[in-house]
Amino acid sequence: MYVGRKAPDSWDASVYLCGPTPTDPAEPSWRPAAVAALRAAWAGPGRLAVFLPEPAAGGDYPAYADQIAWEEVAMRRSDVVLFWIPRDMARLPGLVSNIKWGAWYDSGRAVLGAPPEAERMAYLLHFADALGVPVERTLPGAAEAALRAVGTGGRRTGGERAVPLPVWRSEPFRRWYADGRAAGLRLLDARVEWYEPAPSPAAGPAWLLTVTVAPGDGAAPSVARLLAAQGQGMLM
Incomplete structure (x- = not known):
């Protein structure tokens, strides 16, 4: 689901794709590749919902306050918050991603992904190691780690979607x-x-x-x- 769109009424597993979004229109987003990796690896019997905090191709972002509200609800309803942070301080600093990592690193639902060349990741990696958060160095690997966490999922409808799998189970x-x-x-x-x-x-x-x-x-x-x-x- 792209930002601003209504979530489906039910799902078996849900993943939020958290990380920096390129501001240069000429630079492609990493999220389509993440969706493709999740789709290829998902072997559950039901629906996998994936939240993307960016508009579909050719679409527009909602108002800033609406964007933040959508993101907060989507993360709260996600079984896994998958962080992919290919940090480059010159073109993709990912400063907001640091705030979101600080909010979710100890939730029991985080997966941290970053390529080996990503800059200024030592602090995030330290706490991932301390808390046993899965860490992957490739985007397909991060997608697979997210799906290992959800397993085959569990069907939830309506208000049940707000109960993440670690509690639901x-x-x-x-x-x-x-x-x-x-x-x-x-x-x-x-x-x-x-x-x-x-x-x-x-x-x-x-x-x-x-x-x-x-x-x-x-x-x-x-x-x-x-x-x-x-x-x-x-x-x-």
Whole structure:
């Protein structure tokens, strides 16, 4: 989905393509190649949604505030935020990408890609290594790392799309959501406020999720917070 366009009503996996966009019209964007790599490598049974924060060929960017709002919603709903930063300080500095990396590097959903010649990447690579963020040096490799993270995905519709796969697949969320649906609850929206990866393959992640739900009795929608702690299940 190009910037400003409405997202599909459902998907099985979603990837946001984050990184610098060339300002020179003569310089091609890297994102079409990333989309091609994702399309070639995707082996899931359902729909893979890919968010591109740039217009389609020949299109225009929305107003700046609308662009930022679209990007924030798209990243929040993405299962993976794939960073590709071919930084060249003279022509493609990627300064905004540093801000976005700072917002998402510890989300449990980041993949960092940069060619070996990319400039001033040491700080980003340091924290990727410290937190176990996948790092790739080619664009196809970064696309494959993103798809390894989502696996075969998981179908989500409507407000469910705001629950990223690491939370969607967790046992505390699945139990809470199954009980809620049995009572007629509808999930309208969600936001991950905090996420801590599982400390081992046998353990689950910890997370804090704000949810907006419509009760089955027809009452007005309400907002709640769900906290899952490692080894303790749902606490609230």
